[in-house]
Amino acid sequence: MSTAGVLLITVPTVAFGGVSLLRFLMRNVPGYLDNPVRRGLWRAGHAHAGVLVLFALVAMLYVDQAALPEGVKALVRTLMVAAPILMPLGFFLSVARPRDTRPSGLIWLAVAGGACLAVGTLTLGIGLVV
Template sequence: MNASTLITAGIVLLTVVAVESGGLFLLKGVRGRQPANALQTSFYRAGHAHAGVLIILGLVTLLLVDGSGASGAVVLAPTLVLSAAILMPAGFFLSVLGKDPQKPNGLAVLLYVGAAALAAGLVLAGVGLIGAGVAQLG
């Protein structure tokens, strides 16, 4: 692995502490210790779950792309996937801020931006990895 991959992976692993803190916040909400309506509770759950899953997917993408020796636009794939790990949970959490929201606010747009980043990153990684594999065959 190259130095930038190791540094990125280390930083991403440290972000799991923030996800852990979010889990504690979520637990308080579910147990009624933190005021939250049904919409907020469901969005908090979704945000927390997306954060954890997308961090893992981002790390896997980082390792696969780095290990493949791919170059060009493919090297942006892990950054896009890891960006989705920030944008989508932020959209879930920030779009239901307030005392008793009845619907998500405009910050829900972060969900769509994150989904686009995720799709782009996965397509780039998938195509790049297939290309790297085919190159190794020939």
């Protein structure tokens, strides 16, 4: 299965997440609307998921054009797919319980996703410039 195919399969899950957040707002679900930390992190998680999936899809178009060894290309693909998974997971899971008012240690997943994004895009950029 191609990496782009996997990314495309995730798009409906991002859309479902958006519908879920909308439902929380419309139904005034306890632990969401009344919890600004949870609401903010979940909105950030949803936004990052959507943007990073699209960004990764665009980046996949350039990986084969980069002057990089095949193993490095595979690494770039993996890093670009990891970012839209890890970063939102960190936002969502760090405040998974409705009463959480501070992010747990799982917020570091967002940092790991950011690191994957940085390394993947930097490596791809270098491969395209060289």
